[in-house]
Amino acid sequence: MALPKAMRLKGHRTFDYIHKNSEKYYGKLMTFKIARSNPKILISHKNFNSLNNFKIAIAISKKVSKKAVVRNKIRRLLQDYFLKNFRKDKNHKPYWLLVNLKSSDSCNYESKLLQEFQHLIFKSGLLND
Incomplete structure (x- = not known):
């Protein structure tokens, strides 16, 4: 299932903003960049x-x-995985998340990829109850 349009990030200004103003979380297979939303960019x-x-x-x-x-x-x-674990009441959080996969042989290890994705989501505090 694809992400709903309301949850998608788009536009080069958005990604520039995230790269400059984000808090970063690193894993072996991927990195998370989380920034406070800036609605002026999306207008x-x-x-x-x-x-x-x-x-x-x-x-x-x-x-x-x-x-x-x-x-x-x-x-x-x-x-x-994200949509199955994402609750609608958390949608009010004004954050933008960029997930970058690192270059590795991660495409062969789906379970490790999902474990690290889950670990970084909880480490960043996005899906905490």
Whole structure:
């Protein structure tokens, strides 16, 4: 299942903002960059309903796999895990999350990838009860 449009990050200004103003969490296979939302950046995208909601983007480099099919499979796997564990009442948190996969052989270890994703989500405090 794909992320709902209201939860997607888009635009180069958004990613520049996250890279400059984020708190970073590192793992062996991926990094998390979390920044407070800045709705002024998203006004140009004409999505006024969910400017201050929680948003996420998952970026997977070609260094992880040259095949787009493999990268998309990993992206869908992480998105599905996130959506299954994300509660609607947490959507009011004004944070933007960027997940970057590091270049490694992570595409062969789905269970390790999900374990680290879960660990970093809880370490960052996004899905705490």
